[in-house]
Amino acid sequence: MIEGALWRKWVFYNIPLILFVFVLLFPFYWMIITTFRPDGELYKPWNATSYQPFWTNNPTLEHIKYLFEETSFARWMFNTMFIALASTLISLFCGVLAGYALARLNFPWAGSLGTVIFVTYLVPQTLLFIPLAQIIRNFELGDTPWSLILTYPTFLIPFCTWLMMGYFKAIPKELEECARIDGASRWKAMIYIIIPVAVPGILSSGIIAFTLSWNEFIYALVFLSSPDQKTVPVGVTSELIRGDVFFWGPLMAGALLGSIPVAIVYSFFVEHYVSGLTGSVKG
Amino acid sequence: MAEVTVRKLNKKFDLTHVVKDVDLQIHDKEFVVFVGPSGCGKTTTLRMIAGLEAVTSGEILIDNTIVNEVPPMDRDIAMVFQNYALYPHMSVAGNMAFGLKMRKFEKAEIEKRIKRAADILGIGELLHRKPRQLSGGQRQRVALGRAIVRDPKVFLFDEPLSNLDAKLRVQMRVELKKLHERLAVTSIYVTHDQVEAMTLGDRVVVMKDGWVQQVGEPLELYNTPANRFVAGFIGSPAMNFADVTLSGGDGKLWAEAPGLKIGLPAPIAQRVNGRNGAKATMGIRPEDLHIAGPADPGELCFDVEVEVVEQLGSEILLDTRAGNSTFVASVEPTLRTKVHDRLKLAINPNRLHLFDAQTEAVI
Numbered sequence: 001m002i003e004g005a006l007w008r009k010w011v012f013y014n015i016p017l018i019l020f021v022f023v024l025l026f027p028f029y030w031m032i033i034t035t036f037r038p039d040g041e042l043y044k045p046w047n048a049t050s051y052q053p054f055w056t057n058n059p060t061l062e063h064i065k066y067l068f069e070e071t072s073f074a075r076w077m078f079n080t081m082f083i084a085l086a087s088t089l090i091s092l093f094c095g096v097l098a099g100y101a102l103a104r105l106n107f108p109w110a111g112s113l114g115t116v117i118f119v120t121y122l123v124p125q126t127l128l129f130i131p132l133a134q135i136i137r138n139f140e141l142g143d144t145p146w147s148l149i150l151t152y153p154t155f156l157i158p159f160c161t162w163l164m165m166g167y168f169k170a171i172p173k174e175l176e177e178c179a180r181i182d183g184a185s186r187w188k189a190m191i192y193i194i195i196p197v198a199v200p201g202i203l204s205s206g207i208i209a210f211t212l213s214w215n216e217f218i219y220a221l222v223f224l225s226s227p228d229q230k231t232v233p234v235g236v237t238s239e240l241i242r243g244d245v246f247f248w249g250p251l252m253a254g255a256l257l258g259s260i261p262v263a264i265v266y267s268f269f270v271e272h273y274v275s276g277l278t279g280s281v282k283g
Numbered sequence: 284m285a286e287v288t289v290r291k292l293n294k295k296f297d298l299t300h301v302v303k304d305v306d307l308q309i310h311d312k313e314f315v316v317f318v319g320p321s322g323c324g325k326t327t328t329l330r331m332i333a334g335l336e337a338v339t340s341g342e343i344l345i346d347n348t349i350v351n352e353v354p355p356m357d358r359d360i361a362m363v364f365q366n367y368a369l370y371p372h373m374s375v376a377g378n379m380a381f382g383l384k385m386r387k388f389e390k391a392e393i394e395k396r397i398k399r400a401a402d403i404l405g406i407g408e409l410l411h412r413k414p415r416q417l418s419g420g421q422r423q424r425v426a427l428g429r430a431i432v433r434d435p436k437v438f439l440f441d442e443p444l445s446n447l448d449a450k451l452r453v454q455m456r457v458e459l460k461k462l463h464e465r466l467a468v469t470s471i472y473v474t475h476d477q478v479e480a481m482t483l484g485d486r487v488v489v490m491k492d493g494w495v496q497q498v499g500e501p502l503e504l505y506n507t508p509a510n511r512f513v514a515g516f517i518g519s520p521a522m523n524f525a526d527v528t529l530s531g532g533d534g535k536l537w538a539e540a541p542g543l544k545i546g547l548p549a550p551i552a553q554r555v556n557g558r559n560g561a562k563a564t565m566g567i568r569p570e571d572l573h574i575a576g577p578a579d580p581g582e583l584c585f586d587v588e589v590e591v592v593e594q595l596g597s598e599i600l601l602d603t604r605a606g607n608s609t610f611v612a613s614v615e616p617t618l619r620t621k622v623h624d625r626l627k628l629a630i631n632p633n634r635l636h637l638f639d640a641q642t643e644a645v646i
Contacts, residue, residue: 177335
């Protein structure tokens with residue numbers, strides 16, 4: 001906290017905080033207000049009389065209804081959820097094992113291998129989607145959820161591996177040595193001691209991986225084509241922007257509903273998440 | 284019960300040779316302490332005995348069986364770590380039960396053993412707490428309890444008291460000693476603290492740079508150190524050293540340095556014979572110096588100037604200087620003296636040590 005006179009507290013603490021909160025929350029507010037605003041108000045010119053950009057007196061659910069009745073939004077939600085969960089689980093499984101191996105097993109080239117994995121994470125998706133599209137076509141996976149479930153781990157596994165490697169390194173190795181003296185094999189020491197201790201780290205990388213695949217756009221845009229296979233980010237933008245016509249109400253409703261699962265996941269695990277990122281393992 | 288034997292043990296990490304030709308026989312029920320400055324190889328030796336570190340060459344035997352290739356879980360040892368290494372997600376009871384569960388003990392037997400260990404250590408009311416809810420001393424006890432319940436052949440301790448504050452350390456030291464009396468299990472204890480080594484060990488192994496310098500009972504190390512390193516490492520305040528030149532004449536051998544000329548007592552003189560003119564290091568412990576009185580022969584006395592007076596209550600430590608050598612003397616608390624006073628100190632001739640200037644071995 002800032003000590004001293006009241007004006008200092010306002011100038012250096014309260015006002016910046018308020019500005020920051022405003023900048024962060026205003027888009028959400030705009031999203032919500034647009035979702036519930038009738039079309040008549042939405043497309044009113046800014047200089048019209050009784051123009052109220054920040055409030056509506058006639059809230060409506062017509063955009064949400066439109067979303068569910070005229071588009072496959074429910075289907076998109078299901079697709080996104082299924083793809084995000086499956087790719088997160090695959091990436092976590094591989095990331096935890098690989099992270100453990102890189103952090104703990106002293107095999108030759110462990111250090112360089114870790115770097116190589118990290119470098120693959122740095123290759124931009126906008127470069128990778130072209131060769132990946134070829135591969136997807138060769139395996140005849142195009143326009144199926146598997147085209148994403150199997151390609152998302154290409155950037156999620158390096159990410160999870162690095163996060164978990166850092167987390168495992170922060171766990172005192174004596175814990176594991178003690179378990180091994182206590183009668184556990186390396187495998188059992190990992191299952192009974194190291195993984196339970198690493199749960200905050202696993203949750204953090206799981207949440208981030210889930211969010212990354214939930215929001216992913218370019219692979220989903222390239223690999224999926226039929227409306228029923230799409231994910232929320234792609235479905236909303238491809239079905240609700242036709243030419244230069246933006247269906248702002250349903251667009252914002254879709255964005256709002258699409259962000260709710262992520263918000264729930266974050267708020268549910270926030271405590272674990274924070275301790276995971278700050279790596280607080282105490283003996 | 285168990286004997287531990289180490290033969291020609293070596294450990295190399297890439298190019299660094301950290302443990303060199305260690306030979307050691309640890310008897311059944313013996314409490315042996317490895318002591319030395321950091322980086323002397325004591326912890327690595329312990330970790331090799333535990334099976335946590337591969338052996339480069341040599342043999343480790345527990346109960347006359349070579350265990351070089353035996354994984355830690357099958358060596359029937361228990362280890363207490365410096366940072367306690369308690370499993371943070373398990374309760375105290377869970378921590379103690381883990382080793383027994385891994386070895387598929389009956390539930391009733393596990394509970395019985397936990398109760399017994401908790402009674403011995405006085406941690407009965409902590410059994411349901413998590414490690415983070417415990418103080419440092421309590422964690423240390425739980426770590427000990429986890430070792431005790433296993434009823435192992437050998438206890439290994441890796442600087443277990445280093446993370447405790449000074450007062451608690453003294454208290455736990457006494458408890459460890461009592462515990463060893465009671466359980467009578469072969470124990471190997473690593474520390475860098477020579478006081479812990481002296482008070483706990485039946486025998487002490489002094490190590491430096493990977494070599495064993497001397498193995499012996501605490502007083503043996505104190506009274507007859509094998510070399511200058513052991514002499515300086517064991518004992519607090521440390522032994523005084525002065526670089527001297529040996530000289531003969533008028534039927535007597537002398538150790539000479541600027542401002543200092545000490546007549547060597549007959550037993551040492553015999554051993555030194557023939558080294559006339561050689562360089563050596565003279566060692567004398569602070570308590571073997573006293574203020575010279577009329578009874579002290581002149582050849583054992585030398586003049587010093589007081590540089591610092593340390594009042595400890597039970598004794599006074601005088602930091603003094605004679606020529607370019609400094610001496611700490613432990614004297615009676617009744618002595619009245621101050622800085623820059625000139626005094627005459629006398630040496631107890633039977634307690635004089637002489638070390639070779641090159642090899643540093645005792646002469």
